[in-house]
Amino acid sequence: MEKKRTLYLECRxxxxxxxxxxxxxxxxxxxxxxxNTLAQxxxxxxxxxxxxxxxxxxxxxxxxxxxxxEQPHTHHHHTHEHRTWKDIEHMLDxxxxxxxxxxxxxxxxxxxxxxxxxxxxxxxxxxxxxxVGAVDSIVDIVSAAACMEELGIDRVVVSDLWxxxxxxxxxxxxxxxxxxxxxxxxxxxxxxxxxxxxxGEMVTPTGAAIAALSKGKKPEKFTIVKVGxxxxxxxxxxxxxxxxxLIEEETEGELWMLETNLDDCSGEIMGYCMECLLExxxxxxxxxxxxxxxxxxxxxxxxxxxxxxxxxxxxxxxRETTTIGVRRCRVERDILKRRIxxxxxxxxxxxxxxxxxxxxxxxxxxxESVKELAGKHGKSYREMYRILKxxxxxxx
Numbered sequence: 085m086e087k088k089r090t091l092y093l094e095c096r097x098x099x100x101x102x103x104x105x106x107x108x109x110x111x112x113x114x115x116x117x118x119x120n121t122l123a124q125x126x127x128x129x130x131x132x133x134x135x136x137x138x139x140x141x142x143x144x145x146x147x148x149x150x151x152x153x154e155q156p157h158t159h160h161h162h163t164h165e166h167r168t169w170k171d172i173e174h175m176l177d178x179x180x181x182x183x184x185x186x187x188x189x190x191x192x193x194x195x196x197x198x199x200x201x202x203x204x205x206x207x208x209x210x211x212x213x214x215x216v217g218a219v220d221s222i223v224d225i226v227s228a229a230a231c232m233e234e235l236g237i238d239r240v241v242v243s244d245l246w247x248x249x250x251x252x253x254x255x256x257x258x259x260x261x262x263x264x265x266x267x268x269x270x271x272x273x274x275x276x277x278x279x280x281x282x283x284g285e286m287v288t289p290t291g292a293a294i295a296a297l298s299k300g301k302k303p304e305k306f307t308i309v310k311v312g313x314x315x316x317x318x319x320x321x322x323x324x325x326x327x328x329x330l331i332e333e334e335t336e337g338e339l340w341m342l343e344t345n346l347d348d349c350s351g352e353i354m355g356y357c358m359e360c361l362l363e364x365x366x367x368x369x370x371x372x373x374x375x376x377x378x379x380x381x382x383x384x385x386x387x388x389x390x391x392x393x394x395x396x397x398x399x400x401x402x403r404e405t406t407t408i409g410v411r412r413c414r415v416e417r418d419i420l421k422r423r424i425x426x427x428x429x430x431x432x433x434x435x436x437x438x439x440x441x442x443x444x445x446x447x448x449x450x451x452e453s454v455k456e457l458a459g460k461h462g463k464s465y466r467e468m469y470r471i472l473k474x475x476x477x478x479x480x
Contacts, residue, residue, distance in 0.1 A: 089309075091237045092302055093295065094327040095245045097316055098286025101224025104294050105231060106147035107314030107328035109134060113231035121230035122223060124179040130219045132227075137315045140323035144313035147227070149220040167213050169197040172222065181226070188229035188297070195293040196221075199268035221290050228294055235330065242298040245275055245291075248282040265289040269296055282320060300391070306331040339367060339388050341415045342397055344407040345374065347382035354383065357404040361387055364396050388415070424450070429475045431457050436472070438480050447476050 093099065093107075109115065115134055122132070129152050137146040176189050197208045204211065213221070232240075247262050254263070262270070262277060266287050270277050273296035277287070287295075309330040316324035346354065354371065361369045368388040376382045385405070389397050394412065401407055420439040427436055434453035439446045449472040458468035 089236055089238045090303070090306070090331050090333055091232065091235070091240045092306075092329045092331050093240065093242045093298075094329065095243050095287070095291075095295065097320065097322065097324045097326060098246055098248070098288075099242075099291035099295055099326055100288040100316065101221060101228060101290035101294065102147045102149065103314040103316050103326035104291065104328070105224060105227040105314065106134075106145040107312040107326045108228065108231035108235065109147060110145035110312030110314060111231075111235060111310055111328055111330055112312070113234045117234050118227050118230050121181065121185060121226060124181055125175060125222070125226060126179070127175075127219060127222060130223060132223065139313075139315050139325050142313065142323050142325060144315040144325050146315040148317075149223045151219060169193065169208050169211050169213070172213065175222075176226075182230075182233055184233040185226070185229045188232060189226050191297065192225045192229070192290075192293040195269055195273070195296045196265065196289050199265045199272065199289065199292075202268045203264040224290050225293070237330075239299045240294075240297045241300060241302045242275070242295045243302065244278040245270070245287050245295060246278050246280055248284045248286045249279055250283045252285045261285050262287055263289065266292045269293060272296075273298070284318070286316075286318075303331070303333040306333050338391075339415055339417065340391055340394055341413055342387040342389065342394065342401070343384055343411045344401060344405070344409065345376060345382055345384050346405055346407060347376045347380040348406050349383075353405060354385065357385070357400065360400045360404055361397060364400060365389065365393055366397060420446075425480055427472075427475065427477060427480070429472065431461055431468070431471065434472050436476065436480065445480060447473070447480060449473065 093104070097103075105118075109118070119132075131150045131152070133146075133148045133150060135146050135148075137144060172193055173190065176186055176193070179186075181189065194208070197211045197213075200211045200213070201208045247266075250261050251258050252261055252263060261284065262279075263285060266277075266289055269275065269289065269292040275292065275295055275298070280286075309332055312328040312330075314326040314328065316326065318324045358369045358371075366387050366389045370386050372384045372386065374382050374384050385401075387397055398410055401410055420441050422437055422439040425436050425438050427434055434457060435450040436453075437448045437450060439448070449469055454465055454469050454472060457463075457472070458465050461468070463471075
């Protein structure tokens with residue numbers, strides 16, 4: 085059974101960068117890898133402290149970025165308060181980070197830069213990162229990326245983001261909760277915010293950017309492999325923790341059905357498209373005769389495929405047919421346990437599909453093997469199928 089390694093972030097106490105990094109460390113990412121990755125940035129002005137704390141009696145990992153205080157005789161401004169998106173992108177590109185760490189870090193910073201740009205009415209390139217682009221956020225984002233890469237996360241899914249209410253003080257003055265950058269990120273990435281009675285900010289822009297990595301919904305069926313708890317810095321009536329779960333999705337019984345209706349495509353084009361779809365890994369492709377508007381005879385083209393193949397299937401459909409739209413839905417199926425075996429007969433070697441149902445084995449000689457042996461020995465397909473069925477060994 086195929087399984088994906090998925091990170092599920094349960095954000096019932098909101099989400100921030102430091103909570104996420106702490107939860108990922110608790111899941112098994114190592115402090116050594118994290119520190120080695122940060123060292124590549126040649127970033128100064130901070131220290132990190134990693135430890136354990138109790139939150140409502142629950143033991144959780146604590147990740148803390150400690151900014152060094154400005155010395156009295158230095159410049160009036162912290163240098164990191166005036167980093168632009170381009171400065172940060174340049175720093176990341178030149179740090180020698182692992183490809184996946186670089187990709188994730190840049191994606192998270194892009195998400196924040198786009199949101200801040202919309203809030204302040206300027207393009208991403210001109211965004212001056214203040215608290216969001218300060219040293220602690222650079223450390224949080226790169227640390228989160230390093231931990232995800234080390235844990236081998238295939239994809240991220242998140243729950244609703246539980247958020248507080250009221251107002252918060254920041255560089256630009258007093259802002260409503262959720263803060264404008266968080267609202268922009270949620271709007272741009274389909275995140276669901278659930279406001280609670282709690283006063284104050286529970287979702288930070290960095291936390292929202294991490295949540296925006298989410299692809300798809302939490303699966304209905306999954307196995308929890310490991311749980312990591314990351315501590316927040318607030319003392320709330322409820323445990324202020326981010327719960328990160330490493331889950332394995334059981335995807336064997338779930339597929340996607342893609343469909344499109346075609347009334348202006350030739351049979352040659354549709355036949356060729358079917359070949360392309362099957363070669364690209366579709367589980368099944370079939371046509372159903374239908375009538376469309378103006379009583380036009382037409383065909384519905386249906387494709388069964390895995391979730392990660394949807395993009396490629398869409399590309400083939402738009403490239404090879406006249407369709408201008410593809411419908412899709414998730415479908416579930418019940419399947420028999422099966423395997424392919426090779427058997428030796430006096431006519432040659434043949435492949436056989438062996439299925440199991442309620443303790444009984446059902447065997448089907450594979451089409452290509454039957455066809456090949458029938459042609460080789462001058463027999464009909466039906467007769468060769470019968471011969472192979474009769475020659476199945478007891479040991480299958």
